[in-house]
Amino acid sequence: MDDRVKPRSDQLKIGRFIVKRWLGAGLQGKVFLAFDPDLERHVAIKWLNPSCGREAVNTQGAYPIEARVVARMAHPNIVPLYEAGTYRGFPFLVFAFVEGTTLRNQPMKAGGMPVKNALPLFRAIVDGMAHAHARGALHLDLSPGNIMIDRAGVPRIMDFGLAKFAGLDTATNDDDDDLVGTPRYMSPEHFNGGALTARTDVFSLGLIFFEMLTGHSPVQARSLQELITTIADSELDLSAIDALGLDAALTDLLRGALRNDPQKRFADAVALKQALDEFEASTALGSHSTVEFLLNRMQRKANFPALSNNLVEINRMTGENAQSSVDDLARVVLRDYAITNKLLKLANSSFYGRAGQGVKTVSEAIRMLGMNVVRTTCNGLSFFSAMQDGNAVLKDALISSFASALIGRHCAMRLGRRELAEEVFICGMFHRLGRSLAIYYFDEEFREIERLVGEQGLTDEAASAMVLGIGYADLGMAVAGRWKFPQAIQESMRATEHGRLAKPAGTQEFQRQVAAFANELCELAARTPADQGIGRMVEFALRFDELMETTPSGLLELLQSVFEKLAEFAPVLGLELKGSRFTGNVSAFIAAMKEQFSSERDETAVPA
Numbered sequence: 001m002d003d004r005v006k007p008r009s010d011q012l013k014i015g016r017f018i019v020k021r022w023l024g025a026g027l028q029g030k031v032f033l034a035f036d037p038d039l040e041r042h043v044a045i046k047w048l049n050p051s052c053g054r055e056a057v058n059t060q061g062a063y064p065i066e067a068r069v070v071a072r073m074a075h076p077n078i079v080p081l082y083e084a085g086t087y088r089g090f091p092f093l094v095f096a097f098v099e100g101t102t103l104r105n106q107p108m109k110a111g112g113m114p115v116k117n118a119l120p121l122f123r124a125i126v127d128g129m130a131h132a133h134a135r136g137a138l139h140l141d142l143s144p145g146n147i148m149i150d151r152a153g154v155p156r157i158m159d160f161g162l163a164k165f166a167g168l169d170t171a172t173n174d175d176d177d178d179l180v181g182t183p184r185y186m187s188p189e190h191f192n193g194g195a196l197t198a199r200t201d202v203f204s205l206g207l208i209f210f211e212m213l214t215g216h217s218p219v220q221a222r223s224l225q226e227l228i229t230t231i232a233d234s235e236l237d238l239s240a241i242d243a244l245g246l247d248a249a250l251t252d253l254l255r256g257a258l259r260n261d262p263q264k265r266f267a268d269a270v271a272l273k274q275a276l277d278e279f280e281a282s283t284a285l286g287s288h289s290t291v292e293f294l295l296n297r298m299q300r301k302a303n304f305p306a307l308s309n310n311l312v313e314i315n316r317m318t319g320e321n322a323q324s325s326v327d328d329l330a331r332v333v334l335r336d337y338a339i340t341n342k343l344l345k346l347a348n349s350s351f352y353g354r355a356g357q358g359v360k361t362v363s364e365a366i367r368m369l370g371m372n373v374v375r376t377t378c379n380g381l382s383f384f385s386a387m388q389d390g391n392a393v394l395k396d397a398l399i400s401s402f403a404s405a406l407i408g409r410h411c412a413m414r415l416g417r418r419e420l421a422e423e424v425f426i427c428g429m430f431h432r433l434g435r436s437l438a439i440y441y442f443d444e445e446f447r448e449i450e451r452l453v454g455e456q457g458l459t460d461e462a463a464s465a466m467v468l469g470i471g472y473a474d475l476g477m478a479v480a481g482r483w484k485f486p487q488a489i490q491e492s493m494r495a496t497e498h499g500r501l502a503k504p505a506g507t508q509e510f511q512r513q514v515a516a517f518a519n520e521l522c523e524l525a526a527r528t529p530a531d532q533g534i535g536r537m538v539e540f541a542l543r544f545d546e547l548m549e550t551t552p553s554g555l556l557e558l559l560q561s562v563f564e565k566l567a568e569f570a571p572v573l574g575l576e577l578k579g580s581r582f583t584g585n586v587s588a589f590i591a592a593m594k595e596q597f598s599s600e601r602d603e604t605a606v607p608a
Helices: 065-071 117-135 188-192 199-216 224-233 239-244 248-257 271-288 287-298 304-318 326-333 339-347 364-370 372-386 390-416 418-430 431-439 445-456 460-468 472-482 487-491 507-527 530-543 550-575 580-603
Strands: 016-027 029-036 041-046 081-087 090-096 100-102 147-150 154-158
Touching: 016 041, 029 090, 029 372, 065 090, 117 199, 117 248, 117 271, 117 460, 147 372, 147 390, 188 199, 188 224, 188 487, 199 239, 199 248, 199 271, 239 248, 248 271, 287 472, 326 364, 339 364, 339 372, 339 445, 339 550, 364 372, 372 418, 390 418, 390 431, 390 507, 390 550, 390 580, 418 487, 418 507, 431 460, 445 460, 460 472, 472 487, 487 507, 507 550, 507 580, 550 580
Parallel strands: none
Antiparallel strands: 016 029, 029 041, 041 090, 081 090, 100 147, 147 154
């Protein structure tokens, strides 16, 4: 080994980083565990070999292309790059240090993973690569050895040392001596001179998934030449997956990733992710007869096909990895005149703080509000418009949902999470989607559920599971999956546990708890007798005190403020508050509580 490569005992620093130990070596560099004394954290430092460091450096700058590729990305399934520098004339890259083991060392080596374990893991890996592909980055060296599984079980893609930007120097070299990477996970085009594209990474992902499921690679070869011939010349033998009893759609998906002809594979990891989404949604829906029955009944309603198609299209076009233009999204929104009209009214109102902006077109509204805000707004508007049919109970449910959305939005801002305000708004609105769908499509069953709640004291979830065979929360999540709602919004529909809730861990749990807080507060105000109001609000405040500290009087002020805003914006949604039992009950509750608080203050006042 070149003495210049390994730090000397008297030189245990790379830049400011204190080298702790040697982690390993790869084709392009040596990797060390180091300590950052400024930020007091461990990091992984990749120091490029003198033999290849200069060749890996981008001709436009001092650092390797790997640095520019990884710097573009910020995704939980990709190991992040912190910074870059030079040491002894050669570049080094500083990455997050991930404690765990590689996918290669997972139990699949002993015979494959159960599909219920393999699929979520693979889905997370594909999510990471979809993020990379959406930003024009190709990995080109994906293998189980380049995927770390951290202590929480989260896969993290690493080692973008051979990565390139799509369209930049992606032709292979016909000289086998220049073959770089992990041959067993290479694509046919690596060996036959074809261009390396995002479809190349898809092939590698397919090989990894096959091995996760079966415990072995479909490429069985005793020499490098035999391996090259097996991959390059014909379709791989994938018969081993047929013996696993997998869903046919999943088998087709895997075969679609491993086609010898690149043009017959998924175009990129974004398309592969979409196929996985559709598979998971179909299996989640198809796994429960109640959901199948609900969907069949939906299809017979004249409004459902248009509603479903619009929601799917809007969510697809505004997803994390989507690259749709403003004009593309505007064309979808413009299909529905009612939604267009309401979106423009909201864009010109104080709802988004844009009153008097004079927005006249959907394209202007999208540019002003942003794709994410328009997505959440259109989801709500489409659903509200489709579900209004004169049913008084459903009308109350929709008004309650919008009030809950306003409460959620207010809470996000109050808690310093302004960037989540619009997504929390939609989480609050759809938290009880399953119940609204049951009101609309399962009239008799819904009335029986309400009877059980009223007479036997069952919760909505317990009663709906008893009558429908599936709880409201699971029903809502299944349909939201079909409509391609973002995962965070789907998860926000999940029922919360009873009693005091733990402090939310992570963004999704925060959104779920805020959505539950908002909906439960509306239910409390609509269903609680006045003489029990203060006691119930004390219990409620204790249940959510890890999320947000509040008091009965604070809850009352929140309700009053939100219902004033509700009255202001209901006309935009086409909601008629007059005659609503829900609105009447909440107004009466607010008035009764105000009177009680006023009486308490009078009784405790000191006489002059």
